[in-house]
Amino acid sequence: MATTVRRAVLTLPAAATGPENPLPALRPLDETHVIDDGDRAGLPRDMARQLGHTPLATVLPVRTLDGYGRERTPTDLEAIVIENDHLRVTVLPGLGGRIHSLVHKPAGRGLVYANPVLQPADFALNGAWFSGGIEWNIGATGHTTLSCAPVHAARVPAPDGGEMVRLWEWERLRDLPFQVDLWLPDDSAFLHVGVRIRNPHEQPAPVYWWSNIAVPEGERTRVVAPADEAWHFGYERTLTRVPVPETGGTDRTYPLRSAYPADYFYEVPEGARRWIASLDEHGHGLVQTSTDLLRGRKLFLWGSGPGGRRWQDWLTEPGTGGYAEIQAGLARTQLEHIPLEPGGEFSWLESYGPLAADPAIVHGNDWAAARAETEQRLADVLPRADVDAAYAAWRARADTEPGESLATGSGWGALEVRRGRYKLPGTPFADSTLGEQQAPWLELLEQGTLPGPSEAAPPGPTLVSWHWRDMLETAPAEPLTEYHLGVAQWHADDRAQAVRSWERGLATASSRWPLLRCLAVAAQESGQRERAADHYTEAFDGLCAERGDGEAWTAATAALGRETIEALLTAGRAEAARAVWAGLPPEIRARGRFRLLEARLLIAEGRTGDAKALFDAGFEVADLREGAEVLEEMWHRLTDEPLPDLYNYRMRPRA
Template sequence: MPDRPTPPNVGLTEEESANGFRWGEDSILPYQVSDDYDREVRPGKLDVVAIENGRLRAVVAPSLGGRLLELKDLETGRDLVFRNPVFQPANLAALNAWFSGGIEWNGLIPGHTPFTCAPVFAGVRDTPRGPVLRIYEFDRIVEATWQVDLFLPSDGACLYAHGRIVNPSAEAKLAYWWTNIAAPMGEGTRVLSPADYSVEHIWPGNNLGRCEFPRPDWDASYPDNWENATSVFFRAPHADRRFVMSVGRDGFGLGQTSTGEMVGRKFFYFGSAPGGQNWMDYLSRPGEGKYLEIQSGVAPTQNQRFVLGGGAELDWTEAFFPVRLEAGRAHDAEYGAAVAHAADFVDGAVPPTELAEIDAFLREQARLPLDGRVSEGEPWGQRQELLLGRPLAAGLDFAVTAPDDFWDELARGSTVSERSLRQVPEGIAVSQVWTDRIAGSAAAQGTSWLHELALGTALLDRGDRIAAYEHVERSLALRPSWPAYRLRALMAVDAGAASADYLRAWRTGEAPAELAVEIATHFMAAERPAELKAFVEALPAGIRDNERIILARAVVAADAGQFDELERLLLSRRFATIREGETLLSDLWGRLRRGRLEAELGRLATIDEIRQDLTTHPLPRALDLRMHQLED
């Protein structure tokens, strides 16, 4: 999330404000960023699982978080969800990499699922009513399990998705869930959902506040009427039934409804301005990436979590179905009339009694084991079961086949081997159950540089800087390592001390290339241009070509007034990892244009002169990834 203060809510109810969180302030540990991608599209293969019944076909990618990539109406040949022709990640999620298209299962932390581009467990359960395709994983921040069981009845035009979250701990947890459905977007597409009013991000402050919906002066139910990226949360607290649908000009589209556990409904659109349109092209192919998202969540808004009690389970069932409304009534100028027509269609497509019966059936099946697995997820669920000494959730098998390492030895309670102590292990563990086990291991066999490093990492993540510093110092005394120097840099009281430790970490010769990006970012944030210049110029050629290092070199060029070099670097490639809300590209373009203008004038330029120059030399389309025009 952008590292900016979260503005206060305006005019929201207690229900709409409960269990709120502040964007950008939550740690992503023990997860790590996923940023190993570029914008070079090439042919490739992706393993998928398909289920169909003659009317609908659903295609799921277990290696990409269980994303439902395709939902096709076989009767009409229409794609009900946006089927992206490419896999192109972008920096839009809590862990960085995210891609557009299909149906995304977003839990259990905000900011898109940590499993967006990661493998999850998947398998099939044979039932008397047909197969159920299950995807599931263990979330390491909430320390709870999630699953989605997909069921396509043999005689219907509706795909059911049964969600289940299990908290195996005795302690209550705060969790999160939104299902994001990418819907095809054409001219005249409209979103229909019961609404007494809406909750939206209000600019220029970006406050989450209550708004009129429908609007008296313009129709906000047509996403293309929004210039800037927007999120509209539909609020109808007393509605008989909640649903959301996207319908084209001809009345065809996709609908979603659910059992009562899901109270939130929303649509998101990148906006009609150049920045938003560029994002959609970037995530797909030029001219082929236009889509909108209709969404459903457990809480009223996406600035909230919900409470999951100790030992509690939460179940719900969603239904996804093709929509065919009368075009004139779907686009009635009276929004309430159009929603009423849509509600009648939902009741016919997914009768409440039928949804309740399917929900009861899937609740029973959700707790029963699979008959066969087709995909394996991460080893952390199995490790958690070893730590706790019991299964995490009925019906979920977290067994994996992988070589033992430091974390496996700790989870089993065995002595950490000399082999494991010779290297930095893959992954991080920061929760209390893990730190208790690490401390117990250190006490039993004698501490090591790796025990101390792991404890220092976990304590810093909790904000206990004093205790974390002591563990890091002990780790460095036992064996200097790049991660320990990096941790000490993060705890440094001034930029000079941080810079020195960052450089010590880099000079070990063992650090990954990603650390060079972090060091360059530190020098930029600390406004240490001389050190930034010296550092990036000394990097090996392969690392200097990393796009974040190229941007650091562009900052060096801007600081030095080397505007030809700045322009060359900015236009040297299509940048892949620009963050949602990040304005570095437009800021550098502004510095370029201002520098050249003032060189021509031979004096400082006025604000009006700078604005006129940017009108004459606007931000190139390839660099325009602004989410809101107020960002300029």
């Protein structure tokens, strides 16, 4: 059959991602993939330089997603299916353009791990993320803020005369447009993926990209890559060079032979072909290869320990099989960012398809032979020259304007194109996508004034790049303008000026709680616990006085209530914290995150028995952060009993 592209609906048991948290994300990133500055001394010079290249302090201007739960209901998801005689590719444009499944039709086998449920968890830079399939990670170290966000999608003429699917969006952490073109030639068993990131600005931009592929894992699943060494990153936050395949007496290329989760970034030799494969006991599985710009290759494994197994069950359904991740990125490790010059672009082509190799060699004791066998089988089905030729053919079509729209992303790209007058052939950001969140910023751009709210509501999102900060500084100094200006200044690390802007706005504001909350964070970050507690208390009381109906108000109440209780407990004010707790709606207090907060409150009140009873009754913290050990730590404060599996999310050995 000729390749077809069609719309479809994929129905999965899904937990809703919930509304955005309306409180601006002023605090530092809670990202586990960092190392101490002192540990950089022994690293290669280019790696050390890229590790320190323009790290993010916050996820501004993006809002966090933390309002999801664990209750799943059958949900219809918008999908795009690309299919020929060899492969069927199912894409979710409403969820970051994730490839949900990649099926090799002749064998009737899924080449990637297709999660049977959609369960958000706190793994993305801005919170909600879900596991499975192939994910396009752009922005900064970690899972993209677009994990649970819509992207634009459309049909585009393919180089072979057929059709391909273009996905594109404006990545807001770095203010960069990007595109992902999915091209499945008529008689090909390989899906080609053309990627382009452009920098339309007048200054260099730090770029991060990793294509993240979830693959089924079994006892005899082996990950093979063209390397004899790797950079090992464990959740002890150290980066060390180790031999491949065996480290510490264990062959780490078999994901289930390790006890704890870990990253292995393979040191692919200069000039070697870029590829990585995951092969089962029969030597069958998925191979990913690319043009040379996409340098890095990585294995992430959950391991066989109870913490890793608990995370697997948490992200999917118990008994549905586990997964590992094989990845491909621009740098050697995910801790690095690469500068992209003004007006420049990074572009490359990836190819994904089935591979069959001799299992006796793949699983033999000779690592060099296993690598050579895998690479030869890849060369047989997809020579390196063919990938280069496919890239050249695709790149000639990268500027082609899209045809029929298949999905619509956000309006932020349209706003930035309007502001910067950018010309971005191939990725149109149409004015028709501008919406309610962009409306006040469009008025600031065109009229020089940020409009006040038409009704009582939590403030909308803030734009923080220097262009918008300059416009806010010259706009009339209304309280809402001062609020947004302070957020932009905070993002620019001009904290003293941010505090002054919030204080100016507070003097005349009719709705004081958003400004007070910002001042509370500023006080907390500077170590002023009592001042922070005072500001938080006044902010929460003000919110309760104004609070209306709707999910934005519920999200604001939950977020500010949590922060206020935590600040009061930090200041030693358990009685005041209990009063805030009592002021929360019952449906918020019933959430797992607030059950954990209640246990902390009970401990502060000296009621450890009641706190232990909460744990004994059982609860789940839906937004438990990747790498968090708070459940285990609190359990051991309450009892000497062994930690129940329900609360074991440990991702590193105990010290």
